[in-house]
Amino acid sequence: MKEISISPKKLSGDVNIPPSKSMAHRAVICASLSNGKSIITNIDYSDDIIATINAMRALGADIIEEERKLIIDGTNIFEKDAGIIDCNESGSTLRFLVPLSIARKNKVKFLGRGNLGKRPLTTFYNIFDKQEIKYSYKEDVLDLCIEGELKGGEYKVEGNISSQFITGLLFTLPVLKEDSIIEITTELESKGYIDLTLDMLNKFGIKIINNDYKQFVIKGNQEYTPMNYRVEGDYSQGAFYLCADALGNKVKIKDLDLNSLQGDKEIIDILESLGAKVLKAEEIEVQGWELVGTVIDGAQCPDVIPITAVVCALSKGKSRIINAKRLRIKECDRLKAISTELNKLGANIIEEEDGLIIEGVDTLTGGKVHSWKDHRIAMSLAIAATCCVEKVTIDYAECVSKSYPNFWQDYERLGGNIDERILGE
Numbered sequence: 001m002k003e004i005s006i007s008p009k010k011l012s013g014d015v016n017i018p019p020s021k022s023m024a025h026r027a028v029i030c031a032s033l034s035n036g037k038s039i040i041t042n043i044d045y046s047d048d049i050i051a052t053i054n055a056m057r058a059l060g061a062d063i064i065e066e067e068r069k070l071i072i073d074g075t076n077i078f079e080k081d082a083g084i085i086d087c088n089e090s091g092s093t094l095r096f097l098v099p100l101s102i103a104r105k106n107k108v109k110f111l112g113r114g115n116l117g118k119r120p121l122t123t124f125y126n127i128f129d130k131q132e133i134k135y136s137y138k139e140d141v142l143d144l145c146i147e148g149e150l151k152g153g154e155y156k157v158e159g160n161i162s163s164q165f166i167t168g169l170l171f172t173l174p175v176l177k178e179d180s181i182i183e184i185t186t187e188l189e190s191k192g193y194i195d196l197t198l199d200m201l202n203k204f205g206i207k208i209i210n211n212d213y214k215q216f217v218i219k220g221n222q223e224y225t226p227m228n229y230r231v232e233g234d235y236s237q238g239a240f241y242l243c244a245d246a247l248g249n250k251v252k253i254k255d256l257d258l259n260s261l262q263g264d265k266e267i268i269d270i271l272e273s274l275g276a277k278v279l280k281a282e283e284i285e286v287q288g289w290e291l292v293g294t295v296i297d298g299a300q301c302p303d304v305i306p307i308t309a310v311v312c313a314l315s316k317g318k319s320r321i322i323n324a325k326r327l328r329i330k331e332c333d334r335l336k337a338i339s340t341e342l343n344k345l346g347a348n349i350i351e352e353e354d355g356l357i358i359e360g361v362d363t364l365t366g367g368k369v370h371s372w373k374d375h376r377i378a379m380s381l382a383i384a385a386t387c388c389v390e391k392v393t394i395d396y397a398e399c400v401s402k403s404y405p406n407f408w409q410d411y412e413r414l415g416g417n418i419d420e421r422i423l424g425e
Ligand SMILES: O=C(O)C1=C[C@@H](OP(=O)(O)O)[C@@H](O)[C@H](O)C1
Pocket: 021, 022, 023, 092, 161, 162, 163, 164, 167, 189, 190, 193, 302, 303, 326
């Protein structure tokens, strides 16, 4: 276990935001399904992306790793039995690849770690029951065996548990023999992630009709065509620095596309609604000396809510975060985690069933906090530490490798004052 102690200090300088994890997952999957060679550049080898690369290899893709670049040939996809797919802690890898693994008759076992075995999969189990696909799983740890072949047709899927189920089906249904329709039975949350999926599919030659996110019409027998693609910067990670700036740090943020389809771009609107001034140029900067609490809807951008809570904790008056129930089924219960840990630092946050009520305070103190082994909680606490008057110590700091392996190096390069200690397990 790595413990990091941060002494109070503001961050300043330039940071290159790492490539979007969501877009990298999608590019690796689409390239692996293409008949021919694709080159995917600006790759960061985070734990989640490594899981997807290895999973696509297990399904038959040929993937060569070079420095920040992948050469992917999907010509032999589905030509061997998948065997074991280790998703590590990546919900995206699991939910994207469960349907894909049985696009052809297959017998496959999914393994994983951390909270992954506790995150919902019932949407897929309901489909398996309907299609008589054999499966067995263990409670709480991810150990899922599936045997069978997915058929096209009519799918009914809830929109408010995880958009990742829908993305998984959108990757898979075009390569089945039959045509398919997906009906979304409840209001769709995380819509931006479906946009990313549809956009990437379109780039790789797959056509899907989107009837206002209520219904997706998908022709079968389609073919993915290879292409070269550069992964753009990640708004979910950029959010940490945008929020840091709103709290008085001075970081210039590079490689965030202002025209991006990423749903987490909403962090810019959130900061503006709190009174921050966002300077939108090639390098984005935020100024925020008069932040005032407001109501923030988490339905479409769950991943930026923990860091948003840090900003609200230091904004004047009351903020409410609403429609954020899904944060409870991520790497940890993120509503509980962020409220508990920020309160240890002197914040005033009350947890509600599907959100948070945050009464702003003038300053945060310091002390020992728990990362809950969740990358987004650890990084949020590290940004909070830049506003604390005393030292902040964060445990299991290595968990950032799930999405941003160089986070602590970047933090230190920006002047962050950190001390590292390696302890036992
Ligand atoms: O499709 C994706 O890349 C993701 C979808 C979101 O999940 P939900 O749809 O479950 O909210 C998000 O939280 C996750 O980090 C990445």
